[in-house]
Amino acid sequence: QVLLVESGGGLVQAGGSLRLSCAASGRTFSVYAMGWFRQAPGKEREFVAAISWSGGNTYYADSVKGRFTISRDNAKNTVYLQMISLKPGDTAVYYCAASQRLTTMTDGVGADYWGQGTQVTVSS
Numbered sequence: 001q002v003l004l005v006e007s008g009g010g011l012v013q014a015g016g017s018l019r020l021s022c023a024a025s026g027r028t029f030s031v032y033a034m035g036w037f038r039q040a041p042g043k044e045r046e047f048v049a050a051i052s053w054s055g056g057n058t059y060y061a062d063s064v065k066g067r068f069t070i071s072r073d074n075a076k077n078t079v080y081l082q083m084i085s086l087k088p089g090d091t092a093v094y095y096c097a098a099s100q101r102l103t104t105m106t107d108g109v110g111a112d113y114w115g116q117g118t119q120v121t122v123s124s
Contacts, residue, residue, distance in 0.1 A: 001026045001027065001113075002024055002025070002026040002027050002029070002032065002098050002112070002113040003024065003025045003026050003113075004022055004023070004024050004096045004097070004098060004113055004114065004115035004116075005022065005023050005024075005025075005096075005115060005116070006020060006021065006022050006094065006095070006096045006115045006116065006117060006118040007020070007021050007022075007023070007118060008020040008021050008118060009094060009118030009119045009120045010119075010120070010121070011121045011122075011123065012086055012120075012121070012122055012123070013122070013123050014086060014087055014088055014122055014123065014124050015085060015086065016086050016122070017082070017083060017084045017085075017086065018083050018086065018120060019080060019081065019082045019083070020036070020080065020081040020083070020094055020096075020118060020120075021078055021079075021080055022034070022036075022078065022079045022080075022081075022096030022115055023076075023077060023078050024077045024078070024079070024098065025077065029074060029077040029098075030053055030074040031053055031100070032053060032098040032099060032100060032112075032113075033050060033051065033052050033053055033098070033099050033100070033101065033102035033105065034050065034051050034070075034072055034079040034096070034097065034098055034099075035047070035048070035049060035050035035051070035070075035096075035097045035098075035099065035105040035106075035111060036048040036049045036050075036070065036079075036081045036094055036095065036096060036097065037094070037095045037097055037105075037111075038090075038092035038093065038094045038095065038120075039092055039093050039095070039117075040089075040091060040092040040093075043092075045095070046061065046108065047061055047105060047106065047107075047108045048060070048061050048064055048068065048081070048094070049061065049064065049068055049069075049070040049081060050070065050102055050105045050106050051070045051071065051072050051079065052102055055071065055072050055074070057102070058070050059102075059106045063089075064083075064090075067083065067084055067085045067086075068081060068082065068083050068084075069081070069082040070082075079096065081094070083120075086120075086122045087122060088122045088123070088124045089122075090120060090122050091120060091121050091122050092120060093117040093118065093119050093120075094117060094118050094119075094120050095114055095115055095116075095117045096114070096115035097110075097111030097112075097113065097114055097115070098111060098112055098113040099111040099112045099113075100112060
């Protein structure tokens, strides 16, 4: 079992920045690929970004490439999502995810474990 707790969401103006954090506990964090998904009102949950267990490989949805950066600190059991140049279209609940298979997340299928989500609201 892996417990994921997100933090760092909030309200920001368009063009602003936020950094989301996800603290993991339970099974060995470093063996899991980690990712972020988001779900906007009335829409399905969508893949945002993922990072391999070592941190050596990262993947992004086209909509966030060049604006979002995923990183992880295995010593702190934490994964981050740095978001810059935020747009109103980025408004959503952001979920942290963990998966033993990276492609499960990058293919948008899902993940083995999920956090509770943190709200990000970008005002115009």
